[in-house]
Amino acid sequence: xxxxxxxxxxxxxxxxxxxxxxxxxxxxxxxxxxxxxxxxxxxxxxxxxxxxxxxxxxxxxxxxxxxxxxxxxxxxxxxxxxxxxxxxxxxxxxxxxxxxxxxxxxxxxxxxxxxxxxxxxxxxxxxxxxxxxxxxxxxxxxxxxxxxxxxxxxxxxxxxxxxxxxxxxxxxxxxxxxxxxxxxxxxxxxxxxxxxxxxxxxxxxxxxxxxxxxxxxxxxxxxxxxxxxxxxxxxxxxxxxxxxxxxxxxxx
Amino acid sequence: xxxxxxxxxxxxxxxxxxxxxxxxxxxxxxxxxxxxxxxxxxxxxxxxxxxxxxxxxxxxxxxxxxxxxxxxxxxxxxxxxxxxxxxxxxxxxxxxxxxxxxxxxxxxxxxxxxxxxxxxxxxxxxxxxxxxxxxxxxxxxxxxxxxxxxxxxxxxxxxxxxxxxxxxxxxxxxxxxxxxxxxxxxxxxxxxxxxxxxxxxxxxxxxxxxxxxxxxxxxxxxxxxxxxxxxxxxxxxxxxxxxxxxxxxxxx
DNA sequence: AGAATAGTGTCTTTAAGACAATATGGC
DNA sequence: GCCATATTGTCTTAAAGACACTATTCT
Numbered sequence: 001x002x003x004x005x006x007x008x009x010x011x012x013x014x015x016x017x018x019x020x021x022x023x024x025x026x027x028x029x030x031x032x033x034x035x036x037x038x039x040x041x042x043x044x045x046x047x048x049x050x051x052x053x054x055x056x057x058x059x060x061x062x063x064x065x066x067x068x069x070x071x072x073x074x075x076x077x078x079x080x081x082x083x084x085x086x087x088x089x090x091x092x093x094x095x096x097x098x099x100x101x102x103x104x105x106x107x108x109x110x111x112x113x114x115x116x117x118x119x120x121x122x123x124x125x126x127x128x129x130x131x132x133x134x135x136x137x138x139x140x141x142x143x144x145x146x147x148x149x150x151x152x153x154x155x156x157x158x159x160x161x162x163x164x165x166x167x168x169x170x171x172x173x174x175x176x177x178x179x180x181x182x183x184x185x186x187x188x189x190x191x192x193x194x195x196x197x198x199x200x201x202x203x204x205x206x207x208x209x210x211x212x213x214x215x216x217x218x219x220x221x222x223x224x225x226x227x228x229x230x231x232x233x234x235x236x237x238x239x240x241x242x243x244x245x246x247x248x249x250x251x252x
Numbered sequence: 253x254x255x256x257x258x259x260x261x262x263x264x265x266x267x268x269x270x271x272x273x274x275x276x277x278x279x280x281x282x283x284x285x286x287x288x289x290x291x292x293x294x295x296x297x298x299x300x301x302x303x304x305x306x307x308x309x310x311x312x313x314x315x316x317x318x319x320x321x322x323x324x325x326x327x328x329x330x331x332x333x334x335x336x337x338x339x340x341x342x343x344x345x346x347x348x349x350x351x352x353x354x355x356x357x358x359x360x361x362x363x364x365x366x367x368x369x370x371x372x373x374x375x376x377x378x379x380x381x382x383x384x385x386x387x388x389x390x391x392x393x394x395x396x397x398x399x400x401x402x403x404x405x406x407x408x409x410x411x412x413x414x415x416x417x418x419x420x421x422x423x424x425x426x427x428x429x430x431x432x433x434x435x436x437x438x439x440x441x442x443x444x445x446x447x448x449x450x451x452x453x454x455x456x457x458x459x460x461x462x463x464x465x466x467x468x469x470x471x472x473x474x475x476x477x478x479x480x481x482x483x484x485x486x487x488x489x490x491x492x493x494x495x496x497x498x499x500x501x502x503x504x
Numbered sequence: 505a506g507a508a509t510a511g512t513g514t515c516t517t518t519a520a521g522a523c524a525a526t527a528t529g530g531c
Numbered sequence: 532g533c534c535a536t537a538t539t540g541t542c543t544t545a546a547a548g549a550c551a552c553t554a555t556t557c558t
Contacts (some may be wrong), residue, residue, distance in 0.1 A: 476537050477536095
């Protein structure tokens with residue numbers, strides 16, 4: 001059948017005639033608590049892979065979601081109640097075997113949220129509007145679970161992206177509350193990178209590159225009070241001029 | 253309807269019951285010729301957007317393609333005849349308005365190929381097995397065209413990824429033949445970055461980081477013969493320790 | 505005073521940028 | 532010898548790493 005115009009073509013077009021892959025979005029929602037990087041997992045309440053732990057995600061709602069980011073954002077709000085955390089696409093994985101229902105594609109995102117803010121919201125909305133049970137799991141524990149589908153691999157991709165971006169961006173600031181001390185921020189970086197950082201270099205880098213700015217407040221928590229800083233850039237994707245190095249050989 | 257086992261669920265599952273977005277892969281195939289970055293565009297021979305220039309791409313073949321990369325690779329081979337160029341995912345874009353047929357998602361890739369190798373293959377297989385007309389277009393020209401769908405935006409994304417990776421990886425080497433001179437390689441970098449680079453810094457960087465290695469051959473092309481080098485890493489994703497800087501203020 | 509945490513001084517190191525100088529081969 | 536292009540020498544600069552030192556508060 002041939003058509004003489006775009007309009008005529010479109011009026012005859014029926015996408016159900018074609019075999020399309022399943023398409024979902026999945027996300028790794030990260031947070032830091034108890035000195036460890038945590039990820040929010042849900043327990044699947046439906047087939048397939050019922051009762052397994054999985055990354056939150058699901059199908060696009062073609063009538064509600066205007067674009068991929070909006071769809072992911074909607075799911076994130078449903079799970080956490082948080083409106084504007086950092087959300088970023090990691091990769092898109094698709095193959096014939098990852099889902100027993102058939103050829104399936106997933107767009108993988110990761111989100112970074114402040115654990116304290118999540119707790120505040122979670123206690124407010126006592127009744128979660130989700131039927132799925134969810135839980136924060138440390139990365140170390142998550143890697144030991146038998147996650148649904150290829151979600152272990154997806155989780156690895158997301159962690160790798162996060163830690164590689166922590167080497168040259170201010171991204172980890174999005175895991176912090178509005179005001180924070182540089183020591184607190186450094187601890188978050190160290191958890192993400194799995195490596196300890198030089199205090200002086202870290203502070204100099206943050207301040208001199210203009211990533212953070214002093215506030216007039218300080219935080220008293222036992223010992224010497226610490227200066228509170230706030231993030232001083234528009235985007236968490238702020239790039240430092242250089243990468244954080246891996247530890248040098250000859251350091252004691 | 254409830255199911256008592258995964259098997260029972262799957263035997264009743266019919267994906268056509270659900271409304272899924274259209275899913276395609278698209279790619280920006282880059283090459284350098286005549287001192288300019290070029291992209292391979294095809295002229296669409298079917299509706300929708302018939303007769304418009306577009307990035308090569310299309311639907312997944314669920315029976316032939318094992319995964320997304322394989323599908324993209326197959327399309328790339330169909331267009332260029334080249335088997336193992338660099339191929340990399342850039343991003344996945346999906347929304348309700350980018351395709352008149354409905355909610356559509358595309359996984360965008362870019363490929364880097366040696367223009368000379370392409371010409372050689374193209375003349376070998378005189379009869380291209382593609383019905384679509386394709387043509388190399390310089391980036392400057394491509395940006396002036398009224399490309400199909402949101403392909404102008406996709407092209408921009410791919411170019412941005414390429415040039416940002418040229419700042420800290422050896423990726424542009426994949427646009428070169430097996431053996432090349434450092435001056436030739438530097439020219440490619442300069443075209444991609446749209447910026448001239450310091451000769452000494454460039455050579456030192458390439459050699460000292462171990463990205464390239466001398467061969468015992470040299471190239472005579474008129475004036476002083478130049479040493480031929482080959483790439484000395486496994487992956488084109490080799491990272492240099494630092495980024496190439498933007499030109500300094502006080503340089504003459 | 506002592507402990508613990510916050511914050512600074514300052515020397516070293518690494519790799520890039522600037523730019524002048526030298527080398528090689530064709531004509 | 533002259534020109535064009537290839538290649539090197541070497542000084543400067545930017546920002547990170549190392550590590551010791553000082554500062555502030557609590558008990």
